Amino acid sequence: MQLAAHPHQPDYSPRQNDVLDSALRLLVDGGEKALTTAGVARAANCSKESLYKWFGDRDGLLSAMIGFQASKVRTFDDTAETLTAETLQEHLVLFARDLLEVLAGDVSLALNRLAIGQASRDGSKLGSMLQERGRRQIGKRAGALLEAGRDAGLLVFGDRDDAYDTLYGLIVSDLHLRMLLGEDSGRMVNDFGRRAEKAVSAFLRLYGSEKSSA
Amino acid sequence: MQLAAHPHQPDYSPRQNDVLDSALRLLVDGGEKALTTAGVARAANCSKESLYKWFGDRDGLLSAMIGFQASKVRTFDDTAETLTAETLQEHLVLFARDLLEVLAGDVSLALNRLAIGQASRDGSKLGSMLQERGRRQIGKRAGALLEAGRDAGLLVFGDRDDAYDTLYGLIVSDLHLRMLLGEDSGRMVNDFGRRAEKAVSAFLRLYGSEKSSA
DNA sequence: GGCGAACCGTACCGTACGGTACTGTTGATG
DNA sequence: CATCAACAGTACCGTACGGTACGGTTCGCC
DSSP: OOOOSSSOOOOOOHHHHHHHHHHHHHHHHHOGGGOOHHHHHHHHTOOHHHHHHHHSSHHHHHHHHHHHHHHHHOOOOOOOSOOOHHHHHHHHHHHHHHHHHHHHSHHHHHHHHHHHHHHTTTTTHHHHHHIIIIIHHHHHHHHHHHHHHHHTTSBOOSOHHHHHHHHHHHHHTTHHHHHHTTOOSHHHHTTHHHHHHHHHHHHHHHHBOGGGGO | OOOOSSSOOOOOOHHHHHHHHHHHHHHHHHOGGGOOHHHHHHHHTOOHHHHHHHHSSHHHHHHHHHHHHHHHHOOOOOOOSOOOHHHHHHHHHHHHHHHHHHHHSHHHHHHHHHHHHHHTTTTTHHHHHHIIIIIHHHHHHHHHHHHHHHHTTSBOOSOHHHHHHHHHHHHHTTHHHHHHTTOOSHHHHTTHHHHHHHHHHHHHHHHBOGGGGO
C-alpha cells in the first residue's frame, strides 16, 4: 500500500481503473460486507491473483478505491470574474449545493462508511486519506472563494479556516452523519436548494461586510 | 431483537447490564472487529449460550448495547430559573460544551462507528435507534432552552428545529465526522471551550434579539 | 512458429466467526 | 436430601473469507 506524500497519484492502468470501478459499484450496492476479494474478482472479471498482484492487499485495494474516486471528483473552480454582492452570493449557494450533493452521493457515503468502519483498526489511514483528498480538496475551492470575497471587500473575517468551518457547519450541520447512519438521502435531496440558500444567507449575515448587504 | 416503539426500555437484569458494560468496553478498546460473541463471553465471564438466550442474536446484542448506553447518558436539564441575556448565553455555552464532550466520548464514537458500519446492511435499524435515543434526546434539552430564550424575548426564530439545526452546525461543523474518521480527538478536547463560545456567539448574532445584545 | 509475460478461472488452505449442543456446577426451594 | 433452573465452560459444526497455487489461454514480440 504505497501512498505518496506528494499529491501525485499512483495512476493505475485503464484495466485496473475498470476493476476499481466495479469494486466501487459493488461497495455501493452491497455495503462493506459484500466487498470481498472473490466478489470483486467476479464482478470485474478478473482473477483474485491479479487483484493481489496489483493492489498487494485488501487494504491496498481499499486505498486504491478511495484514491481513484477522489481523482474523479476533483473539483475545479477558478472564479476569474470580479465579485459583486450578488455573484458572491450566487457562487456560495452553488458551492453549498455542490457540497451537499457530493456528500449525499452513493459512492461518497459508501466510502465514508468504509473508512469509518476501519478507523478504529488501521490507525485511520483510510480516514485521513479520505479527509485529505475529499474535504481538503473541496475546501480549497471554498477558501479561494472566501478570499476573493474578502479581497472584494464583501466579506470580513480573520482566519480563513474558521470562516470555512462556520460555512461548512451552516450548510451541512448533522445532515452528513444522518445520511451515513442510513437516513434516506433521496428524500432530502430536493431540499438541498433551500438549505443551501438559508445557510449562505446566515453566513453572509455573520461574515458579510455592510457593503455586501446593499 | 425486540425494539418497542414506546420509549420504555427493555431493562435488562443487573447481570446482563454488567455483560453489556463489558461488551462496550471491548468495543471501545478493539473496535467492531474485536466484538465477537466469544470475546464478549470471555470478557464478561459468561457463556455464549447465555448471550444467545438473553439477546437472541448478535444484532440483538448490538441493539441492547446502544439502548444500554443511551439509558446511561440520559440528559436532564429543567432550566427553571428566569433567563437573562447572560444566563442564556451561559446555558448555551454549557450545552455546546456538553454536546462536544458527548460526541467526543469513546463509547459514543465507537457506537456511531458500529451503527454506520451496519447502516448499509440492516436497513439502518441501529442508526435510527442511535439517532432517536442520542441526538433526539439531547435535542430536547436544546429545544427547551431555545424556547425559554424566545419566551424571555432574547431569541427570535420561526421554526425551533431550524434554529437548533443551525446551532448544532455552528457547534459541531464536521468535527464529529473527523473524529469518527479517526482524527485524534484527545488533541482537540482542550479547544472545546473556545469552540463552544465562538459557536454560541455566532448563534446569538443570528438569532438574538436586540434586547439580548445589550 | 516459438517463446514468455500477463492474466483468467478455479481449486485449495488455514483461520476465524456465528451459532448450537452438551456437561458439569451452583444455589435456591420444598 | 432431592429437584430443578440458571448458568459457566467448552467442544463442536458449518460457513465464509483472505490469501496462495496452479493449469490453461491470450497476446505481443523475436
